[in-house]
Amino acid sequence: MALKVTNPTTTKSWSKIQSHFETLKSKHLKDMFSSDSERAKDLTVKWDDFYVDFSKNRITKETISLLTELANEVDLKDAISKYFEGEIINETEGRAVAHTALRAPKSSKVFVEGVDVIPDIHEVKEKIKSFTESIVSGNHKGFSGKTITDIVNIGIGGSDLGPAMVVDSLQYYKNHLNTHFVSNVDGDHYNEIIKNLNPETTLFVIVSKTFTTQETLSNANSIRAWFLKSQPKQAVSKHFVAVSTNIDSVKGFGIDEENIFPMKDWVGGRFSLWSAVGLSVSLALGYDNFNKLLEGAHKMDEHFRTADFEENIPVISALLTVWYNNFFESESEAIIPYTQYLNQFATYLQQGIMESNGKSVDRSGKPVNYQTGTIIWGEPGTNSQHAFFQLIHQGTKLIPADFIGFTKPLYGNKDHHDKLMSNYFAQTEALMNGKTKEEVLSELKEQTISQSEIETLSPFKVFEGNKPTTSFLIKKLSPESLGKLIAMYEHKIFVQGIIWNIYSYDQFGVELGKQLAKSILKELNESEKSTNHDSSTNNLLSFYKNNC
Numbered sequence: 001m002a003l004k005v006t007n008p009t010t011t012k013s014w015s016k017i018q019s020h021f022e023t024l025k026s027k028h029l030k031d032m033f034s035s036d037s038e039r040a041k042d043l044t045v046k047w048d049d050f051y052v053d054f055s056k057n058r059i060t061k062e063t064i065s066l067l068t069e070l071a072n073e074v075d076l077k078d079a080i081s082k083y084f085e086g087e088i089i090n091e092t093e094g095r096a097v098a099h100t101a102l103r104a105p106k107s108s109k110v111f112v113e114g115v116d117v118i119p120d121i122h123e124v125k126e127k128i129k130s131f132t133e134s135i136v137s138g139n140h141k142g143f144s145g146k147t148i149t150d151i152v153n154i155g156i157g158g159s160d161l162g163p164a165m166v167v168d169s170l171q172y173y174k175n176h177l178n179t180h181f182v183s184n185v186d187g188d189h190y191n192e193i194i195k196n197l198n199p200e201t202t203l204f205v206i207v208s209k210t211f212t213t214q215e216t217l218s219n220a221n222s223i224r225a226w227f228l229k230s231q232p233k234q235a236v237s238k239h240f241v242a243v244s245t246n247i248d249s250v251k252g253f254g255i256d257e258e259n260i261f262p263m264k265d266w267v268g269g270r271f272s273l274w275s276a277v278g279l280s281v282s283l284a285l286g287y288d289n290f291n292k293l294l295e296g297a298h299k300m301d302e303h304f305r306t307a308d309f310e311e312n313i314p315v316i317s318a319l320l321t322v323w324y325n326n327f328f329e330s331e332s333e334a335i336i337p338y339t340q341y342l343n344q345f346a347t348y349l350q351q352g353i354m355e356s357n358g359k360s361v362d363r364s365g366k367p368v369n370y371q372t373g374t375i376i377w378g379e380p381g382t383n384s385q386h387a388f389f390q391l392i393h394q395g396t397k398l399i400p401a402d403f404i405g406f407t408k409p410l411y412g413n414k415d416h417h418d419k420l421m422s423n424y425f426a427q428t429e430a431l432m433n434g435k436t437k438e439e440v441l442s443e444l445k446e447q448t449i450s451q452s453e454i455e456t457l458s459p460f461k462v463f464e465g466n467k468p469t470t471s472f473l474i475k476k477l478s479p480e481s482l483g484k485l486i487a488m489y490e491h492k493i494f495v496q497g498i499i500w501n502i503y504s505y506d507q508f509g510v511e512l513g514k515q516l517a518k519s520i521l522k523e524l525n526e527s528e529k530s531t532n533h534d535s536s537t538n539n540l541l542s543f544y545k546n547n548c
């Protein structure tokens with residue numbers, strides 16, 4: 001059965017939230033804290049090794065209860081059941097959205113179109129496991145009998161960002177294999193990567209759900225041509241494997257069936273790292289760590305599926321996005337991990353969140369009359385403090401931010417970790433409290449400057465504060481906790497899509513540019529001048545052709 005179609009702005013709860021917003025919009029967080037000693041406790045969710053403090057958001061308990069009323073009015077509970085039970089909720093593509101089944105235990109049952117998908121999932125997991133073991137142990141030799149030392153993942157979008165982010169984030173847990181990622185169709189990208197590789201000791205993992213993606217196929221073809229310059233054709237089967245739903249095209253590319261790791265079309269590209277798309281993760285970190293990542297995600301699935309909305313981390317998190325996006329009219333959200341390991345996390349989430357919820361037509365096919373998907377960006381602290389934090393603190397835009405920190409560093413350098421985390425704590429406090437004119441004046445009076453200089457300088461040093469943040473404090477970065485964190489954002493995406501009454505699991509918006517690029521590519525190889533575009537594009541094409 002289809003997802004319920006409700007314009008959220010026509011619900012009773014939306015009007016209530018609007019009135020509530022009017023009473024709250026000018027309140028300062030500082031005052032909300034001083035008038036309610038229980039605030040931090042009441043607005044914090046402790047779950048497993050996660051401590052999630054929502055209290056530095058411009059909300060009260062009433063906000064949460066009104067927002068959950070909205071969630072109930074659009075029937076989020078029913079939508080969650082459909083999501084987990086493999087119903088066709090990606091209606092525009094006629095597919096289920098069943099990536100949660102990929103991390104469900106072997107004993108569970110998940111039916112997609114009447115078929116229990118768990119046995120097949122575990123069969124592929126077994127294949128990933130034994131292949132990983134043969135590569136990591138050195139049992140699998142390259143064609144010339146040498147041990148594999150390097151893995152190259154060739155894919156783009158969901159076939160690159162997830163595995164690349166996880167391998168980089170969990171590099172502390174990595175084995176001896178060197179892992180590389182080629183994604184961009186920019187030939188310089190793959191050339192930079194292969195230039196130091198020995199084809200005899202390298203395994204190429206071609207990842208493409210559709211096996212039609214121009215970037216991936218171009219890179220795979222060019223890399224295979226480079227490989228065949230020094231290796232015989234029979235060597236391909238020892239050095240090239242693929243992950244795809246399109247088995248025929250993979251075979252057509254010349255990859256043996258036994259070297260194909262299948263995936264299903266009910267796994268969206270941007271949610272696919274849990275499937276065979278995670279093969280590079282398994283190779284780089286070992287199968288056990290890959291499995292722990294999945295187990296962590298499954299724990300978050302269970303939390304999301306069963307916890308009351310008021311205690312449900314992805315649900316509250318998603319509702320807060322709706323609160324800021326649709327009531328405060330803030331347009332973007334920052335994700336700031338206080339660990340260098342997560343430096344690709346925001347980039348990864350950009351695809352997950354923006355490709356899913358960047359939609360302007362609702363589930364009944366009508367243009368929406370309210371805002372949907374937010375702009376996602378971010379970089380690790382403390383680096384980002386020295387880059388764009390100025391704008392968050394004193395700019396004109398309201399930018400809700402997720403601060404993600406860990407209580408333990410991986411190498412145990414407490415001195416550095418305390419410094420790092422003191423910044424994590426200080427920034428959310430500073431963003432919330434700001435600095436008043438009185439505070440600025442008294443600080444300036446301590447300095448040896450004149451009264452008129454104090455007057456001139458003080459306006460520039462005032463921080464309004466009242467900038468919302470959510471603090472995710474997690475015990476330790478591990479495969480399991482990262483799995484939980486990624487799954488948290490996946491469910492947040494789902495909840496937002498349900499509230500905004502949009503389809504989160506298609507991505508037609510990326511097609512137009514791809515189509516145009518195909519026809520322009522033909523023109524680039526023609527000698528005549530391009531005249532069939534607008535004058536700007538025609539001129540740019542001429543300049544390119546004359547200078548390339």
Ligand code: F6P
Nearest residue numbers: 156157158159208209210213269
């Ligand atoms: O960017 C569009 C997209 O379809 C993504 O959703 C997907 O992750 C990516 O292209 C790669 O697709 P494929 O895995 O089929 O090569």
